[in-house]
Amino acid sequence: MKHIDIKNIFTDKSCIGQEVTVCGWVRTARNSKTMAFMAINDGTTLNHLQIVIDKSADIDFEDALHLGTSVKVTGTAVEDRNGSVEINAKEITVLGSCPADYPLQKKRHTLEFLRTMPHLRGRTNTFNAVLRVRSVMAEAIHQYFQDRNFVYVNTPLITGSDCEGAGEMFQVTTIGYSNDYKNEEEYYADDFFGRRAGLSVSGQLEGEVAAMAMGKIYTFGPSFRAENSNTPKHLAEFWHVEPEIAFAELPDIIETAESMVKYVIRTVLDTCPEEMKFFDAHFEKGIIDRLEELISHEFGVCDYTEAIRLLKESGEDFQYPVEWGCDLQTEHERYISEKVFKKAVFVTNYPKEIKSFYMKQNPDGKTVAAVDLLVPGVGEIIGGSEREADYDKLVEAMNARGMNLDLYTDYLDLRKYGSVPHGGFGLGFERLIMYVTGVSNIRDVILYPRTVGSIR
Numbered sequence: 001m002k003h004i005d006i007k008n009i010f011t012d013k014s015c016i017g018q019e020v021t022v023c024g025w026v027r028t029a030r031n032s033k034t035m036a037f038m039a040i041n042d043g044t045t046l047n048h049l050q051i052v053i054d055k056s057a058d059i060d061f062e063d064a065l066h067l068g069t070s071v072k073v074t075g076t077a078v079e080d081r082n083g084s085v086e087i088n089a090k091e092i093t094v095l096g097s098c099p100a101d102y103p104l105q106k107k108r109h110t111l112e113f114l115r116t117m118p119h120l121r122g123r124t125n126t127f128n129a130v131l132r133v134r135s136v137m138a139e140a141i142h143q144y145f146q147d148r149n150f151v152y153v154n155t156p157l158i159t160g161s162d163c164e165g166a167g168e169m170f171q172v173t174t175i176g177y178s179n180d181y182k183n184e185e186e187y188y189a190d191d192f193f194g195r196r197a198g199l200s201v202s203g204q205l206e207g208e209v210a211a212m213a214m215g216k217i218y219t220f221g222p223s224f225r226a227e228n229s230n231t232p233k234h235l236a237e238f239w240h241v242e243p244e245i246a247f248a249e250l251p252d253i254i255e256t257a258e259s260m261v262k263y264v265i266r267t268v269l270d271t272c273p274e275e276m277k278f279f280d281a282h283f284e285k286g287i288i289d290r291l292e293e294l295i296s297h298e299f300g301v302c303d304y305t306e307a308i309r310l311l312k313e314s315g316e317d318f319q320y321p322v323e324w325g326c327d328l329q330t331e332h333e334r335y336i337s338e339k340v341f342k343k344a345v346f347v348t349n350y351p352k353e354i355k356s357f358y359m360k361q362n363p364d365g366k367t368v369a370a371v372d373l374l375v376p377g378v379g380e381i382i383g384g385s386e387r388e389a390d391y392d393k394l395v396e397a398m399n400a401r402g403m404n405l406d407l408y409t410d411y412l413d414l415r416k417y418g419s420v421p422h423g424g425f426g427l428g429f430e431r432l433i434m435y436v437t438g439v440s441n442i443r444d445v446i447l448y449p450r451t452v453g454s455i456r
């Protein structure tokens, strides 16, 4: 269907005076005595295109003047009073009619209401803006790594080993357990892969395999977590960006994480000014200035032990008590980034008991070379570490956690054959989108959110 994107009508001034064809969904419609008007949007821009209909001309338009109707319009592009562009219609074709019970009426709907219709909410300005910013951010992530000699690898989604060891893996099976099996072992042996399998919580372990050959790699794909966390920042299926870098130590990982986040934010500010103005007006006043501020300063770095001291001395009445050895809760993360540092901050060197088996053990015997990036408003958006590159220490850490070493033979081999210092991190893509847009619930930055008790 030959037509011009509405975005191009607004940006390509050579359209003015020309006959053009555009398509879109009717967002507003008005019928007066001699003229009729409708604003249409095709999803390429936040700006609606005004269609002007002279009722004295022979144009069939009545069926088009309903919200949600999809139309094709041919007419002349002209400059309007404000220097923008509108179309003087010559011919209007209704592609798909839309009855009066169309749920998206002119008023502003709440995000909760829109969540009940994921198949339609993309047609609102909010989701139009979120999905476009998300697309620009994805492109920026690829660009950042591609420009710096990282190789994009695709790690398996179905896996036999739980990377984080937190028991949050969704099981993959083609048969259900029944009493016909004597025990679990027999059941798994009969299943598709002949052993227990699940959906990957992280591509890191296979990412390390690739990094031990290609030097610098990144993955960008979905991770799955059967976490029973019904919070505004947890999804059961989220998109995960995971770079893995050979010949690198913790400060190198921190440097990459900071420069990647800054690059992505800079790109959004430069590429999506309309969308960012929209978020500034409707979601978080001052967000553009705040992002500019964030990327113009170095991120903070704070040792976990120091963070615990700051939290204990804060005088704040936290819901979760703070003691050395505890995991930081969102309220603690937000206090550190919002109240103490007032910017993005890396917290490093966590107690080994609360972190994963693969993290490099520090000489103090108590902590590991882990790092989380905390940002104001959201809390943790990145988790990473230098990896334990020493075979014996790694085996010791796995044994201490009661892990089945047979499931990790490939991983252990990497420490046997030319082991090198290396590390990486995982960025929760939706968490960064929340931060950049000011949208405060993770369910509203992905087309179809999957959360505990809810799938559509």
Ligand code: 4AD
Residues within 6 Å of the ligand: 163, 164, 201, 202, 203, 204, 225, 227, 233, 234, 235, 236, 238, 240, 242, 243, 380, 381, 382, 383, 384, 385, 424, 425, 426, 427, 428, 429, 430, 431
């Ligand atoms: O801190 P996490 O669990 O780290 C890992 O998975 C490492 N294997 C990453 C690595 O070093 N390659 O997760 C990394 C990030 C978190 O900081 C968070 O932003 C995001 O993934 N994340 C989630 N995002 C949405 N919903 C969930 N349920 C998430 N779980 C983690």
